[in-house]
Amino acid sequence: MSGRGLLEGQVALVTGAGGGIGRGIASRFAQEGAAVVLHCRTAVAAAEEVASRVRESGGRAVVLRGDLTDEDACRRLVGEAAEWGGGRLTALVNNAGVQPTRELAGMGVREWRAVVDTNLSSVFACTQAAVEVMRGQAPAGGSVTHIASIEATHPAPLHAHYSASKAAVVTHARAAALEYGRLGIRVNTVSPGLIGREGLEEAWPEGVRRWRSAAPVGRLGRPQDVGDACVFLASGLASWISGHDLVVDGGVSARPTW
Template identity: 45%
Template structure:
């Protein structure tokens, strides 16, 4: 029987100093909040955007203001070549990768009867295949190098509860949940933990004006009575990447203000 490890001191549980984390889709919204929060915890951050590295300038500046190193990588996660490029560039710039937050994703609106094959494939390429490839590439590398790796996949509550005109998106996020569990099962022996965060409705500028009825419905149904903030998702990622979650893998953590606790009828 293996000896149980000594737990870290409480003050060190969320300390990411000495670790490097790749955050995909970090140029705005939730991704920017995640990158900045991880920097605040001491992590070296590799921030990804699909193109135009200048879109990452504010994120990198915010990370560096917190006293850590931060790097930008660009690449199209819709292609296998682009995913490999992002992984290789992250390693070239920052060395060993100890954490990955698969945050990049597409969320188009299209009725199931109108969605084209191309639209469907585009969503799955970014939302699912890129997650699989980064897990495979960096999981294999971590196992070969002998260092631990924690992967956090950003799924959605729509992976469990679909919404109209989101069939392809909801299906892709359900796939992410199952891929998370399968990867955790296979990679645990190599010291790789894989977990998923399922955000609910997250505030973005203008959402109250653009979708007032939806925001009001959310306020009425969410037990905690508000929209989520990017930092709410970021803190869930921080927890799962940290030593506070050292014996947690294959988990799905809902970050939705409790809205999915409501009865569906």
């Protein structure tokens, strides 16, 4: 393991840790000294691969499964994570989410709810459960980070349900920061831009080309870029930061729109 020990002694739960961004976040938390709970719904092998690497490097990691569209499953997940952590949970990263495409005109309520339940309601339920653990810790406190998106403010075609859910995630974090701050719990969001994954350039070559052209930094994001932002927000370096949306997009959002 390598890192500066920014999260030494912390116990962190990362939801959706079987996907590319989730694996990057969990890996960076472990590199900085946190004991990591990797949640997944179906991508067990991918999450286990990360957990195995963490353990081989001398860290602590475990994989837990759950369907986060079920409120009871969210509470069970948080409870099991805290139990594994010796009764402690100091950081939660709400990363689990879906991003289907659908024209707004033809979208049904069932399709809308499937996205909102996964991307927003799970954030509400997991955060609520985590706060109940964090508020009873000695010393009390902890951090919660939601993974939002630059689409919260810059929606893309065919992503109305996704963009709306991510905008709500940003506002939830700000509202939660107001109410949970007195408990020593900070709540923030990280809003990534386009993050590279295997096969993306082959599946969407024109989109990747446009992104690289638009990004002042000149490249796609990497899972570890999102992980770095989450590590910062969970660390003591961000002890006076709450209710903030940290945009991680290579500068795309800074471009003029005219």
